[in-house]
Amino acid sequence: MLQASRFHATLPAFPEVNIIVASGPLAARQALDQLKLALAPLSLHIDELSTVELVLAEAVNNICEHAYANGARHGPIHLHCRHHRDGLHFTITDEGMPMPGGCAPPGLAVDVDGDLSEVPEGGFGWFLIRDLARDVTYQRQGAINRLSLRMAVALG
Amino acid sequence: MELSSKIEDRARIVTVGDARIDAAVAIEFKDAMRAETADGPDLVVLDLSAVGFIDSSGLGAIVAAMKHLAPRRKLALAGLTPTVDKVFKLTRMDSVFSLYATLDDARRAFAE
Numbered sequence: 001m002l003q004a005s006r007f008h009a010t011l012p013a014f015p016e017v018n019i020i021v022a023s024g025p026l027a028a029r030q031a032l033d034q035l036k037l038a039l040a041p042l043s044l045h046i047d048e049l050s051t052v053e054l055v056l057a058e059a060v061n062n063i064c065e066h067a068y069a070n071g072a073r074h075g076p077i078h079l080h081c082r083h084h085r086d087g088l089h090f091t092i093t094d095e096g097m098p099m100p101g102g103c104a105p106p107g108l109a110v111d112v113d114g115d116l117s118e119v120p121e122g123g124f125g126w127f128l129i130r131d132l133a134r135d136v137t138y139q140r141q142g143a144i145n146r147l148s149l150r151m152a153v154a155l156g
Numbered sequence: 157m158e159l160s161s162k163i164e165d166r167a168r169i170v171t172v173g174d175a176r177i178d179a180a181v182a183i184e185f186k187d188a189m190r191a192e193t194a195d196g197p198d199l200v201v202l203d204l205s206a207v208g209f210i211d212s213s214g215l216g217a218i219v220a221a222m223k224h225l226a227p228r229r230k231l232a233l234a235g236l237t238p239t240v241d242k243v244f245k246l247t248r249m250d251s252v253f254s255l256y257a258t259l260d261d262a263r264r265a266f267a268e
Contacts, residue, residue, distance in 0.1 A: 025180045028211070050209070050239040057211045061179040112248045116226050121219045124212035124247045131246055 014041055014154075017081040021060075023068040023094070028060040031079050042083065048153035052088065055133050058125040059092050059147060067096025067145055085156035087134070092147045099145065104138035107131070157184040161192040167199040167266055168192070169259065172207050177214030185214065189221040198229040201262045205235030210243050222253065230254075234262040 017038040021030045032053055039049065056079065063077050064070070075095040082089045099105075107126030112119055130136060133149040140146075158173030170192050177185055193200050202218070204210075210218075222231040232254040236244065244250040256262035 028178065029176070029180055047238070047242075050242070053209065054211060054239075054243065057178060057209075061211060061213060064179070110247065112252050116252070117223060119219055119223065119249075119252055121216040121223070122212070124215055128212060128243070128246060 014083040017079070019079040019081075021077050021079075023064050023074055023077055023096070024071065025064070027064050027077055028057045031060050031077065032056060035079065035081070038081070039088075042154045044154055048151075051132050052151050052153060055129055055149065055151060056090065056092075058129050059090075059149075062125055063092070063094045063096060063145070066099075067094045069097065073097070083154060083156075087150050087152040087155060089150050090148065092149075094145050095143055096145060098140045099138055102140055104136065104147065157181045157188050159185075159188045159192050163196050164263070165267070166197050167201050167262075168196040169201050169203060171203040171205075175207060176209045177207055177217065178209065178211045179213035182213040182217040186217045186220050189217075190224060193221070193225060193229075199232065199266060200225060200229060201232045201234050201256075201259065201266075203234050203259050204240055205237065205259065207240055208237050210240045212243075212247075215243055215247060215249060219249070219252070232256065232262055232266075234259045 017035065019031055019034045021027045035056060036049070036053070039052070044052070060077055068075060073096055078093045080091040105126040107130035109127055110120045110123050129149070134152055135148070135150045137148045138146070159170055160173065161168055161170040170189065174181065225231050234256040235258055236255060244253070244255065256265060
């Protein structure tokens with residue numbers, strides 16, 4: 001695992017964050033451990049921090065599961081974060097397969113009103129990302145998937 | 157994935173020892189739940205009071221455990237910490253499970 005950090009002040013007291021982890025079952029944990037350390041100077045409220053953690057976990061897990069095909073492929077996952085007045089701006093890039101159809105999933109709420117045996121066991125990830133994050137955009141740039149999103153926390 | 161369980165009156169209480177139920181341990185959790193609940197009472201209470209974080213994979217694993225026990229047996233959840241509770245509410249899974257703030261609340265509800 002690699003960790004690279006560059007420092008360009010966007011708001012005082014908080015540097016730009018760059019985290020790189022290898023795809024795999026522990027990628028999200030490793031990325032989040034590093035991210036939480038990097039975000040410590042912001043002293044986010046526990047609710048805000050857990051929301052950021054959840055969204056980033058879902059984004060990284062999706063990359064491992066789909067872009068890197070559950071371990072059939074391997075590659076880096078790069079997490080970049082800058083702090084602006086309207087929150088934390090994240091860009092997550094990987095070198096795996098593109099999103100089907102070139103679009104990020106709509107993340108519709110799953111239907112929980114039917115029979116118990118029909119309650120879905122998956123499909124919550126993109127719903128949580130779209131529900132909790134703002135300005136979600138996905139682009140395929142060459143061999144790179146680039147997902148950008150903003151978490152409206154630590155507002156300046 | 158650290159699970160422990162005991163039978164109390166009419167319920168099996170399964171306690172999660174890990175602080176996270178996430179993608180890294182979701183399959184392990186599902187298997188461990190099956191092992192812990194292979195026999196015993198029809199009511200299973202999952203004590204989540206030590207769990208500080210759950211992602212959609214963990215949530216899916218709890219749904220899978222519930223479906224594995226159904227239709228005859230029932231899975232209730234107790235001791236949801238704020239972050240875990242938030243994930244259940246956002247995904248509306250709080251309407252699928254019986255949720256109890258604490259294990260004692262669950263005990264009281266099922267003693268009635």
